[in-house]
Amino acid sequence: MDKENRTLDPRDWEKMRNLGHQMVDDLIDYWKGIQEKPIWKPIPEEVKKSLDEPIPSHHMDPQEVYNEFKENIFPYNKGNVHPRFFAWIQGTGTPLGTFADLMASGMNPNVTIGEHAPMYVDKQVISWCKEMMGFPPEASGILVSGGSMANITALTVARNSIKGENIRKSGMSHLDKKLILYCSTETHSCIQKAAEIIGLGSENIREIEVNEFYEMRSDLLEKQIFSDLENGFRPFCIVGTSGTVNTGAIDPLDEILRISRMYDLWFHVDGAYGALAKLDPIYENRLKAIEKADSLAFDLHKWFYVPYEVGCTLIRDSEKHRAAFSQTPNYLIQEKRGLAGGPDSLNHYGFELSRGFKALKVWMSLKENGLEAYKGMIAQNNRQAEYLGKLVESQEGLELMAPVSMSITCYRMNPGNLPEQKLKDLNREILLRIQEEGIAAPSSTLLKGKFTLRVANVNQRTRFEDMEILVRETIRIGKEVLSDLDFS
Amino acid sequence: MDKENRTLDPRDWEKMRNLGHQMVDDLIDYWKGIQEKPIWKPIPEEVKKSLDEPIPSHHMDPQEVYNEFKENIFPYNKGNVHPRFFAWIQGTGTPLGTFADLMASGMNPNVTIGEHAPMYVDKQVISWCKEMMGFPPEASGILVSGGSMANITALTVARNSIKGENIRKSGMSHLDKKLILYCSTETHSCIQKAAEIIGLGSENIREIEVNEFYEMRSDLLEKQIFSDLENGFRPFCIVGTSGTVNTGAIDPLDEILRISRMYDLWFHVDGAYGALAKLDPIYENRLKAIEKADSLAFDLHKWFYVPYEVGCTLIRDSEKHRAAFSQTPNYLIQEKRGLAGGPDSLNHYGFELSRGFKALKVWMSLKENGLEAYKGMIAQNNRQAEYLGKLVESQEGLELMAPVSMSITCYRMNPGNLPEQKLKDLNREILLRIQEEGIAAPSSTLLKGKFTLRVANVNQRTRFEDMEILVRETIRIGKEVLSDLDFS
Numbered sequence: 001m002d003k004e005n006r007t008l009d010p011r012d013w014e015k016m017r018n019l020g021h022q023m024v025d026d027l028i029d030y031w032k033g034i035q036e037k038p039i040w041k042p043i044p045e046e047v048k049k050s051l052d053e054p055i056p057s058h059h060m061d062p063q064e065v066y067n068e069f070k071e072n073i074f075p076y077n078k079g080n081v082h083p084r085f086f087a088w089i090q091g092t093g094t095p096l097g098t099f100a101d102l103m104a105s106g107m108n109p110n111v112t113i114g115e116h117a118p119m120y121v122d123k124q125v126i127s128w129c130k131e132m133m134g135f136p137p138e139a140s141g142i143l144v145s146g147g148s149m150a151n152i153t154a155l156t157v158a159r160n161s162i163k164g165e166n167i168r169k170s171g172m173s174h175l176d177k178k179l180i181l182y183c184s185t186e187t188h189s190c191i192q193k194a195a196e197i198i199g200l201g202s203e204n205i206r207e208i209e210v211n212e213f214y215e216m217r218s219d220l221l222e223k224q225i226f227s228d229l230e231n232g233f234r235p236f237c238i239v240g241t242s243g244t245v246n247t248g249a250i251d252p253l254d255e256i257l258r259i260s261r262m263y264d265l266w267f268h269v270d271g272a273y274g275a276l277a278k279l280d281p282i283y284e285n286r287l288k289a290i291e292k293a294d295s296l297a298f299d300l301h302k303w304f305y306v307p308y309e310v311g312c313t314l315i316r317d318s319e320k321h322r323a324a325f326s327q328t329p330n331y332l333i334q335e336k337r338g339l340a341g342g343p344d345s346l347n348h349y350g351f352e353l354s355r356g357f358k359a360l361k362v363w364m365s366l367k368e369n370g371l372e373a374y375k376g377m378i379a380q381n382n383r384q385a386e387y388l389g390k391l392v393e394s395q396e397g398l399e400l401m402a403p404v405s406m407s408i409t410c411y412r413m414n415p416g417n418l419p420e421q422k423l424k425d426l427n428r429e430i431l432l433r434i435q436e437e438g439i440a441a442p443s444s445t446l447l448k449g450k451f452t453l454r455v456a457n458v459n460q461r462t463r464f465e466d467m468e469i470l471v472r473e474t475i476r477i478g479k480e481v482l483s484d485l486d487f488s
Numbered sequence: 489m490d491k492e493n494r495t496l497d498p499r500d501w502e503k504m505r506n507l508g509h510q511m512v513d514d515l516i517d518y519w520k521g522i523q524e525k526p527i528w529k530p531i532p533e534e535v536k537k538s539l540d541e542p543i544p545s546h547h548m549d550p551q552e553v554y555n556e557f558k559e560n561i562f563p564y565n566k567g568n569v570h571p572r573f574f575a576w577i578q579g580t581g582t583p584l585g586t587f588a589d590l591m592a593s594g595m596n597p598n599v600t601i602g603e604h605a606p607m608y609v610d611k612q613v614i615s616w617c618k619e620m621m622g623f624p625p626e627a628s629g630i631l632v633s634g635g636s637m638a639n640i641t642a643l644t645v646a647r648n649s650i651k652g653e654n655i656r657k658s659g660m661s662h663l664d665k666k667l668i669l670y671c672s673t674e675t676h677s678c679i680q681k682a683a684e685i686i687g688l689g690s691e692n693i694r695e696i697e698v699n700e701f702y703e704m705r706s707d708l709l710e711k712q713i714f715s716d717l718e719n720g721f722r723p724f725c726i727v728g729t730s731g732t733v734n735t736g737a738i739d740p741l742d743e744i745l746r747i748s749r750m751y752d753l754w755f756h757v758d759g760a761y762g763a764l765a766k767l768d769p770i771y772e773n774r775l776k777a778i779e780k781a782d783s784l785a786f787d788l789h790k791w792f793y794v795p796y797e798v799g800c801t802l803i804r805d806s807e808k809h810r811a812a813f814s815q816t817p818n819y820l821i822q823e824k825r826g827l828a829g830g831p832d833s834l835n836h837y838g839f840e841l842s843r844g845f846k847a848l849k850v851w852m853s854l855k856e857n858g859l860e861a862y863k864g865m866i867a868q869n870n871r872q873a874e875y876l877g878k879l880v881e882s883q884e885g886l887e888l889m890a891p892v893s894m895s896i897t898c899y900r901m902n903p904g905n906l907p908e909q910k911l912k913d914l915n916r917e918i919l920l921r922i923q924e925e926g927i928a929a930p931s932s933t934l935l936k937g938k939f940t941l942r943v944a945n946v947n948q949r950t951r952f953e954d955m956e957i958l959v960r961e962t963i964r965i966g967k968e969v970l971s972d973l974d975f976s
Contacts, residue, residue, distance in 0.1 A: 005951040006868050008582045008793055008857055009519070016583050017516040023587055024508035027594040032501050040827045043605060051608040055616040058858040062584050065855040069591065073848075076605035078597035079827065087827060088819065093596040094496045095504050096550050099511055101593035103557065105795040105849075106515040108581040109566035117531060117564035120539040128543040145633055146842025156685055171689025172660035173667070179659075189817040190841060197644055197839065199687025201659025245819050301842065305496055307593040308844030329677040331576065331733050331933040331942065335916070338923035339528045339567065339575060340931060351685065353678060354634025354789065356796035360561075361593075367553040369496055370546040380494050428823070435826035443828060445819040454819065463493040 010062065019062055026070070031081065031095055034461065038438020039082040047072045079441055083461035084470065087443035089245060089273045091299075092460045093307035100364040101307055104357035111355045113332060115342030122359040123343060128366060129312045133275060133298070134291035140318030142349045143300075143358055146311040147272030150297030151239075152194035153313040153350050155181075157295060158237045158266035159198055160324040161317075168324070172199040177234035182206045182224065184216035184251060186244040188270060204233075213403055214249035214447075216240065218256060225263055237266040242287055243274015246445050246454070248385075248406035250274070253289035260294075269293040272311065273458070276303040277406050279371075280379040303378060303407075303458045306365050310358040313350070322348050381407040381457045388455060388467040395471060397478070401452040409455045410447060413478040424451035429481045430474060439473050440466070498550065507550055514558070519569065519583055523949065526926020527570040535560045567929055571949035572958065575931035577733060577761045579787075580948045581795035588852040589795055592845035599843045601820060603830030610847040611831060616854060617800045621763060621786070622779035628806030630837045631788075631846055634799040635760030638785030639727075640682035641801040641838050643669075645783060646725045646754035647686055648812040649805075656812070660687040665722035670694045670712065672704035672739060674732040676758060692721075701891055702737035702935075704728065706744060713751055725754040730775055731762015734933045734942070736873075736894035738762070741777035748782075757781040760799065761946070764791040765894045767859075768867040791866060791895075791946045794853050798846040801838070810836050869895040869945045876943060876955040883959060885966070889940040897943045898935060901966040912939035917969045918962060927961050928954070 010016040050072050080090040109118045126141040135141075144150050159179065160167050172179075179200055183191050185207045195205050206228070208221045225235050238260050240251040253269065260267035269275065269290050275298035277283040278290060290296055299311040315321035326348040328334070335341050347353045366374075389404035392411040401410040412427045428444070431453055435441050445454045455470070498504040538560050568578040597606045614629040623629075632638050648655050653663065660667075667688055671679050673695045683693050694716070696709045713723050726748050728739040741757065748755035757763065757778050763786035765771040766778060778784055787799040803809035814836035816822070823829050835841045854862075877892035880899040889898040900915045916932070919941055923929050930943045943958070 006861075006864050006948075008853075008861065008865060008948040010583055013516060013520050016587075017512060020512035020516065020583075020587050020590075021509055023590055024505060024512060027591070028501060028505040028508065030594070031497070040604075043603065043608070047605070048608055051605070051612050052615075053612075055619045056855050056858045057860055059861060060855050060858065062856050065584070065852050068855070069848075069852065073605040073609060074591070074595065077595045078602055078604040078606065080598065081594075081596055088598070088601070090598045091596075093593065095498055095508075095594075096553070098590065098593040098596070099504075099508055102508075102511055102586065102590040103515070103562070105581065105586040105589035106518070106569075106583075107562065107565045108569055108579075108586070108795045110568065110576070110578045110796060113576070114566055115531065116528075116566040117535070117539070117561040118566065120531070120536055121561060124539050124541075127540075131543045145840055145844075148840045148842065152839065160684075167687070167689065168684040169689055169691050171666065171683075171692055172687035173663045173665075174689075175661045178661050189815050189820075193813065193815060193839065195659075196648075196656040197686060199655070199660035201655065201657055201662075203657050204659055245817070299842065307596045308598060309842055311842065325681065327677050327681060329733070331931065332677075333932060333934075335920060338920040339929050340919070340923070351640065351681065352633055352636045354636065354787065354797055354799065356633075360557075364550075364553050364557065365496075367544050367548050367556070368550050370544045370548065372545055373494075373496065373547060376494050377496060431828070432823060432826040435828070441827050443819065444821060446821075460494075460496040 016062060019066055027098065034081055035083050039079040039084055039441050040435050040438055041076065043076045047076065083459060083463060084440035084466045085459060086455040086457050087441045089302050089456045089458055091302045091305050091458050094305055094365060094460065096368050097306040097361045097365050100361035104360040107357060109357050111357050111359065112347050112353055113342065113345040114339050118357045118359065119343050121363050125359040125362045130314060133278065133296060133314060135314050135316065138318060139314055139316050140321045140349060141312055141314040142346060144311050144313060144350060145309040146301060147297055147299045148190040148193065150272065150311040150313040151190050151270055152197060154268050154295035154297050154315065155194045155237065156198055157315055157321050157324040158268060161266065161320040162236055177232060178204050180204050180206060180228050180233045180235045181237050181239065182208060182221060182235065183239040184208050184210050184241065186210050186214050186246055186249060187239060187241055188245050188272065191239055191270060214244055214247045216251040218252050218259060222259055235263060235265055237268055239268045239270055242269055242271035242290060243277060243406050245273060246447065247402040247410055248274060248408035250286055250405065253287065257289045257292050266294045268295045271296055271298040273299065273302055274406050276378055277382065279375045280382050282382065300362055304374065305460045306361045310362060325349055377460055381459065384462055384464060384467055385409045385457055387464055388470065391467060391471045395475065397475065401447050401450065407457040410452045412452050413474060415482065420450065426478065426481055427451050427453055429485065430477050433477045434473055440470050504550060507554055515586065522569055523571045527567040527572055527929050528923050528926055529564065531564045535564065571947060571951060572928035572954050573947060574943040574945055575929045577790050577944045577946055579790045579793050579946050582793055582853060582948065584856050585794040585849045585853050588849035592848040595845060597845050599845050599847065600835050600841055601830065601833040602827050606845045606847065607831050609851050613847040613850045618802060621766065621784060621802060623802050623804065626806060627802055627804050628809045628837060629800055629802040630834060632799050632801060632838060633797040634789060635785060635787045636678040636681065638760065638799040638801040639678050639758055640685060642756050642783035642785050642803065643682045643725065644686055645803055645809050645812040646756060649754065649808040650724055665720060666692050668692050668694060668716050668721045668723045669725045669727065670696060670709060670723065671727040672696050672698050672729065674698050674702050674734055674737060675727060675729055676733050676760065679727055679758060702732055702735045704739040706740045706747060710747055723751060723753055725756060727756045727758055730757055730759035730778060731765060731894045733761060734935060735890040735898055736762060736896035738774055738893065741775065745777045745780050754782045756783045759784055759786040761787065761790055762894050764866055765870065767863045768870050770870065771894065788850055792862065793948045794849045798850060813837055865948055869947065872950055872952060872955055873897045873945050875952055876958065879955060879959045883963065885963065889935050889938065895945040898940045900940050901962060903970065908938065914966065914969055915939050915941055917973065918965050921965045922961055928958050
C-alpha cells in the first residue's frame, strides 16, 4: 500500500501567513477609504471571460490565486459596504463582524451537535435575540441564513402545530379542508415562496388589501377569515409585517394579534427587515405586539449590520418548535460525556444538519458595540430616512411617493408635465445613471403601478450629508436626462 | 435635527488592522500545530457560565472582545480541523478556504441579484460542479448551506415538476392520490425531514430494505412501486444514495435509474457525503449513473475540504428548476444596465433571497489545488479507510462491523465472551474515553441494532499512521475499560 501522505495544507505556512496579512491589510484599506470610491463600476468583458473558464486541473500558488482575485473580483463588488448603498435591503457589515467570520471559518465547527464552545455561543446569541425582541426566556429560536429561511422555518412550525393533525406523518394531501394563510398585498415574496414549498399553494394565500399607508386593513382581514370559514376552508395563520420591503410599512400588529387570538390562528411576524426598529424608541410602542407573536423572523445581516449570512427565527412555544423538526438518526446518538455530549442538537429546531458558526459574528459584534449603540444606530437610519423625505419635499420637481416609514424613503423626479410612462422612463434612467456614475445605489419598486426610486437605509456608514448628495445628484442627473432624451 | 453621524466602524482603524493580523497569526499557529494538540477537551463550568450572561449594553474594546474569545471559545473547539477527527461526516477546511471566507465576508455582497463579480464567480463554481459530476452544461444548479438544503431543494423541484399538476399554485391538499417517495432504510434522515416539510408526510416514504452491504434492494423497490400503483398511490421520486452516512454504501444507481425511467419517476441522488467519490478512479464506474440523475445533492464542506457552509444542488432540467421557484416581486425588477442588471437572479433557483459569497472559497480552493489534487486526496481517504479495515481485521479482539465502503470504516472491540449489551457498554466507553483523552474522535452508530464505532474520513490532514494510532489506542483503552468496569 502506498502510504505517502497527501494534504491540502500549505506547502509553505509562512507564505500563507503573509497572504492572510495582505488580505487583512487590503480589507482595512478598502473599508477605510470606501466613501471616496465609486459605489459600483461595470465589469469589463475580459473579466467576465476569465470567470467563464473550465475547471482548473493543477496547483496554482495561493499568492497567484489571490492576485487573480484582486484583479478580477475584488474591484467589481456589489457595493453594499458603501455609505450611499440603499438598494434592496442589504446591510453594510462591520470590520469586527468580518474578522469574526474569519475565526468562525478557521475553527470550522459544525454547530449542530456536540459539546464544544460554539454550541454555547449559539445558545447565548439566541438568548440575546429573545431579549432584544421581548420574547420570553422559555421561547426557542434558531439562527438561519436569512429572512427567507427564517420565515419558512416559522411557517413550517405553524403548519405542523395545527391541532388534531399530524402533518409530519400524514402530509398535506389527506387534509379535507384547505389551509389558509393571511398576509397583505405588500407582504414579502418569500412568504408566498414558503407557502408553495410547504405545500399550501399560492392560491391558498389571502393577500389582504392595504390602506393608504400600505398597512394591512384589519377590517378586511376579519371579513376574509369569516368568509373562508363559511366556505369550508381552514384558516391557520396570519402573517403581519413589521417593515414592508417596499415602504417600511407596519401592519396593525395589535389588531392582527387580537384577531389571531379570536379565531385561534397562528400569529407570525415577518420582521426580516424591520423587527429591529423596535430598538428605536419612536417605533417601540407600535411594535410591542411582536412580543406576543407565536413566531418572529428577523435578519441580523440587514439592520444589525453583521455580514452575510445570518437571520433568526424565534418561536414562542419551544415544544411546538421541537415537535416540528425533531429526529434522531442512529449516527447522531447523543451521549452524556465527551464530544458527543453537549446541548440539545440544533437539528431538532430547523431544516439543517450542517450549520456553520454564524453565531460568532453576532456575539463579537454585540460585545463590541453593546445594545445601546445599536439603538442609536437604528434610530439614526430612521432619522436619515425622514431627513431625506424632508429634503425631497422641499425640492421642486421631486415627489415623495409614500409616507416615510422606518428607514425607507420612496421618491421620484416629476417635472409636472409628463405622462406616467415618461415619468417611468425618466426615473429609470436616473436610477441607472446614478449607479453607473458610481454616486449612489438606490433601487426601484412599483407603488400603485408607479415606478419609484426606493432608498432603503440599513447602512452603518451613511452620514446625513449622503442624503443631501443623493438629492442633489438626482436633480442634476434628472435634468441631464430630460435634456438628453426626447420627452416631447 | 441632530445630524451627528454615528457609525459602527472602528474608532481606531490601525488597532483593528492589528487585531486582524493577530487573528491570522493565531489561526496559522493553530492549524500548523494541530496534530500535537488534543482533539477535544471538556469545557470548564466557569466558561459555560460566561457564555450564559445577558446581552451586553455598552461598548467593549475589540481587542478585549477578542481576548475573551481566545480565553473562552477558541480553546474549546469541536475538533474537525484535527487529523484524527472522524466523527459524523465533517470536513477539515483549508487555510486558503478560510481566508476566502474572510474576503467574502469583508466584501459582503448578497449574491442573489445584480451585476457584480461575485455573481459570475457563483456561476463559474456551478459550472465547475457540473463538470466534476458529469452533468451537462445546460443543467442548472445552486449553492446552498449543505446537504439538508441541497436535498430539500431538489425534492421540491421534483414535487413541483409532477406532470399535470400545479402544486405551486394549488398546494398538496387537492391531490387525489398520495405522492410516494422511495429510498432505502439507510437513507439519511434529511430526506425524511424534507418529505415532512414539503408536505408529503413521512408515512408516504417507502424505505426499501437493504442487502448485506447496506445497499437498497432494487428487486424490492420495483415490487413496492408496483404494489403502490395497484393500491392507488402516485409514485413520483426515487432517492438513491451515493455513500450512506452509516457505512458509505452505494445504492444500485444503475438499477434505480432503469426503474425510474421505466415508471417515469424522478431520480434524485443524495450524494451529500459520497458523490465526490466519483473522483476516485476505483469508484468512478459504480457512480457513473449520477450523470444521468434528474437531480443531485452534494456537499463541498465535507469531501471537498472547504470550510462550512457550502453544499450544491444540480438539476438536469434547468427549466423545471426555474419553474419550481421563480418569482419577481416589484422591488427586484431586473434592469439591463447598472447594478440592477446582471445574470438571472438566483432567487429563481432556490429557497433564499439572502445569499452570502460562499462561492469564493470553492473558487479559490479549486484554483489553489486543481482538480487533480482533489482526486488524489479523496482516493487517499478511501485508501486510509481500507487500511484501517485491514488493521482491524488483523487485530485479535477487534471486529469489522460492515464492509469498508468509500471512506467509512465501522468496527468495535469484541473480546468474544460478552453479550450484546456488554459489548455496547464497552464500546461506548471506549468512544467516550478516546474523545475525552483527546486522542481521536470517531463517532458511533447502530448497525442491525449493534453499537459500533464509526470512522468517517473526509479529512485532508489524516496520515496513514493516524489509523495505526487509532487502532492501538482503541485496544489500550478497551483493555482498561475491561479491567475498570464490572463486565462479569
